[in-house]
Amino acid sequence: MEIIESRFLGFCNGVNYAYNLANKILNEKNEVYLLKELVHNKDVNSELREKGLEIVDEISRIPDNVTLITPAHGISLEEEDLAKKKRLKIIKATCPLVTKSLILGKKILKDGKDLIIIGEKNHQEIKYLYSYLKGSKTYLIDIDDEIPKIKGKVGVIIQTTQSYEFYEEMKKKIKSINNDVEFFDTLCNESLLRQKEVYEIAKKVDLLLVIGGKNSSNTKRLYEIGVKLIKTYQIENENEIKKDWFNGVKVVGIISGTSTPIKTIQNIKKKCLELQ
Structure with a gap:
C-alpha cells in the first residue's frame, strides 16, 4: 500500500x-x-x-x-x-492571526464604520473577537443568518479557520444588499493551503485520512472538502483506524489539521502499513 x-x-x-x-x-x-x-x-x-x-x-x-x-x-x-x-x-498564547483580526476589527469601528464578523458563534475565536468588538455597530453572522442591510460604510472580517469557498459565498450575500463594503481577508493562509491540497491529493488516492481534533474547525474544513471527492475519514489518532476501511485500497492520502502533532501522524502511518 x-x-x-x-x-x-x-x-x-x-x-x-x-x-x-x-x-x-x-x-x-x-x-x-x-x-x-x-x-x-x-x-x-x-x-x-x-x-x-x-x-x-x-x-x-x-x-x-x-x-x-x-x-x-x-x-x-x-x-x-x-x-x-x-x-x-x-x-497570552493567542495566535498572531487572531490578534490581527481583533486589531482590524477595532480599527474598522474606530474609523466610524459598521463591523460584520463572519464565523461560528460557538467557536472560541469568535467568542474572543465578539467580546471585545460587540456593540450597536457590530454584527455577528454565520451561513444561515440574515444579512444586515447597513446604510453607511461597512468593514468585514472572518473567522481565520473558515474556507475560501464559504468566504466568497458570504461576500456575495453581503455585497448584494450593502453598497459600501470593505472586506479584510483574515483567513489563515496555512489552513487555505491545506484545503487546496485536499483537492490535489484526492485525485491520486483511493482513501483519504484527515487527522485532527473532532472539535477543530480547520480540520472540519478539510474533511468537508475530502468527503465530497473521495472516501474520507476524520480521525484523531491511530486507535480510531478500522481495518475494513482499507479493503481494495492501494493508495492512501494523509493530511492533517493545524494542531495535529507530527508524532500522531507518524503513528497513523505506521498503523496503516501494518494493516496492508
Missing part, C-alpha cells in the same frame, strides 16, 4: 507559537493554569497536562496569584477581567 502525504502536516505557526510558549512557561513556573484548551487537539492538551499544566473550564476554579496561559484562540474580555480580579499573571 502506498501512502501519499500532504506537503503541509503538523502544527501551523500559530499553534507552534502557543505550544512552545506553554512549554517554556511550564519549565519556568509552578502552578500554571490553562483555560479550556490550548488548541483543539486532545493529545496536545493531554501531553501538557502530564507536564504539570492545570486545565480548567472556568476562571473561578483558578487560585489567586498564579499563572494563566490563554488558549491559542484567545479568551473573552469578560474572562480576562475575571482573571485580573484574581491577580493572575496572564500569558
Whole structure:
C-alpha cells in the first residue's frame, strides 16, 4: 500500500507559537493554569497536562496569584477581567492571526464604520473577537443568518479557520444588499493551503485520512472538502483506524489539521502499513 502525504502536516505557526510558549512557561513556573484548551487537539492538551499544566473550564476554579496561559484562540474580555480580579499573571498564547483580526476589527469601528464578523458563534475565536468588538455597530453572522442591510460604510472580517469557498459565498450575500463594503481577508493562509491540497491529493488516492481534533474547525474544513471527492475519514489518532476501511485500497492520502502533532501522524502511518 502506498501512502501519499500532504506537503503541509503538523502544527501551523500559530499553534507552534502557543505550544512552545506553554512549554517554556511550564519549565519556568509552578502552578500554571490553562483555560479550556490550548488548541483543539486532545493529545496536545493531554501531553501538557502530564507536564504539570492545570486545565480548567472556568476562571473561578483558578487560585489567586498564579499563572494563566490563554488558549491559542484567545479568551473573552469578560474572562480576562475575571482573571485580573484574581491577580493572575496572564500569558497570552493567542495566535498572531487572531490578534490581527481583533486589531482590524477595532480599527474598522474606530474609523466610524459598521463591523460584520463572519464565523461560528460557538467557536472560541469568535467568542474572543465578539467580546471585545460587540456593540450597536457590530454584527455577528454565520451561513444561515440574515444579512444586515447597513446604510453607511461597512468593514468585514472572518473567522481565520473558515474556507475560501464559504468566504466568497458570504461576500456575495453581503455585497448584494450593502453598497459600501470593505472586506479584510483574515483567513489563515496555512489552513487555505491545506484545503487546496485536499483537492490535489484526492485525485491520486483511493482513501483519504484527515487527522485532527473532532472539535477543530480547520480540520472540519478539510474533511468537508475530502468527503465530497473521495472516501474520507476524520480521525484523531491511530486507535480510531478500522481495518475494513482499507479493503481494495492501494493508495492512501494523509493530511492533517493545524494542531495535529507530527508524532500522531507518524503513528497513523505506521498503523496503516501494518494493516496492508
